[in-house]
Amino acid sequence: MTAPTKPMQSTAADTPSAHSALHEPVITWFEDHARDLPWRRPEAGAWGVMVSEFMLQQTPVARVLPVYEQWMARWPRPADLAEEAPGEAVRAWGRLGYPRRALRLHGAALAITERHGGDVPAQHAQLLALPGIGEYTAAAVASFAYGQRHAVLDTNVRRVFARAVTGSQYPPNATTAAERKLARALLPEEERTAARWAAASMELGAVLCTARNENCGACPISGQCAWRLAGKPEHVGPPRRTQSYAGTDRQVRGKLLAVLxxxxxxxxxxxxxxxxxxxxQRARALDGLVSDGLVEPLPGGLYRLPTGPPSGQKP
DNA sequence: TACTCGTGGAG
DNA sequence: TCTCCAAGAGT
Structure with a gap:
């Protein structure tokens, strides 16, 4: 008998409507400020999006750009890469770093050719089954290339959420269940809007709300940012992990592979x-490269980039 | 969960 | 110079 006479007011922090005030300003800002990146152009296709995502794992955009262009010109379809030796992918990877990604991208191209008729799959689960694709990349490809509704949670988005919503300067060292829950809660209901939100929130963290600089003066949501409203308290908790490099096996592997x-x-x-x-250390690094499939030992003390069937890929 | 895995540019 | 860190994945 007592039908509600006024619209329901949602105040719960984990409902989409509670945070929907963020969507419009961030998406509008994105429409005005999005970088013109080649993998965002229509002609890139799903394969272009996927290649860019592999390259952008832990490598800055500026260094990816030239390698991406060469890669796509040489291997415009997954099948083109699949018929090459894996070592050619490693060579073309150049100095992007973490060359196992090149091997995995080659393995993914092979799997796409064999299992998906040469087309990058659109299903999140199918993407996730490919080598080198984890939770983030599967969501990113499904969202950016196919316009689907997924929580795309990368380091940029995590930082934006940490500041705007949680009120802390930096996100935790490792992605937490709470962050995933928040990302899902913030996802717009409509598929189209969700995909735009994913790209927009990531871009905001990439170009404006960065690790070193907040740029609140140019931020479209500075007025509702929890961290800013709290007076920008400094990071508390366990120190953020800093990676050393000089003298590590990683450095040795890099030098060895550069020669090849x-x-x-x-x-x-x-x-x-x-x-x-x-x-x-040199022997240990070389052994590691061989067992990773990045280097192929030959009789007579010779070594080369892998030519054979790529190892380390899912069957 | 915590660690490994490259490289180079910015502050 | 040296520290930080950049669209993660795999184990």
């Missing part, structure tokens, strides 16, 4: 020994 990348054919062991003095 720059050589058109197999190189003798001596050429590799020249780049690092510590024999023990």
């Amino acid at each position: 990348r720059e050589s058109p054919g197999p190189v003798p062991r001596a050429a590799l020994e020249r780049v690092w003095d510590d024999r023990i």
Whole structure:
């Protein structure tokens, strides 16, 4: 008998409507300020989006751009990459870093060719099953390339949410269940809007609300930012992990692989020994590269980039 | 969960 | 110079 006479007022912090005030200003800001990146153009297609996402895992946009262009010109479809030797992918990867990504991208192209008729799959679960694709990349490809509704939670979005919603300067070191829940709660209901929100919130963190600078003066949601309204309290909690590099196996692997990348054919062991003095560490790094499938040992103390069937990919 | 895995530019 | 950190994935 007592039908509600006034619209329901939602105040719960975990309902979409509670935060919908963020959507419009961020999406509008994005429409005006989005960078013109090649993988955002229609001609990039799902394969272009996927290639860019692999390259952008832990590598800045500016360094990805030239390699992306060369990659797409050489391998415009997954099948084009799939018929190459995996070592060619590693070579073309250049100095983007984390070259296992190149191997995984090659493996993903192979799987797409064999299992999906050469087309990048649109289903999140199918994307997730490909080598090198985790929760973030699966959501990103499904959202950016196919316009689907997914929570796309990368380091930029995590930082924006930490500040705007949670009120802290930085997100936790590792992604938490609470962050995923928040990302889902913030996702607009409508598919189209959700996809735009994903790209917009990420761009905001990438160009405006960065780790080193907040740029609140130019921020479309500074008026409702929890961190700013709290007076920008400094980061508390466990120190943010800083990665060392000099002297690590990673550095040695990088030097060894650089020699192989720059050589058109197999190189003798001596050429590799020249780049690092510590024999023990050098051997350990080389073994690691071989077991990762990034280097192929040949008889006679020769080494080269892999030519054979790519190892380390899901069957 | 915490650790490994490259590289180079900005402040 | 040196510290920080950049659209993560895999184990």
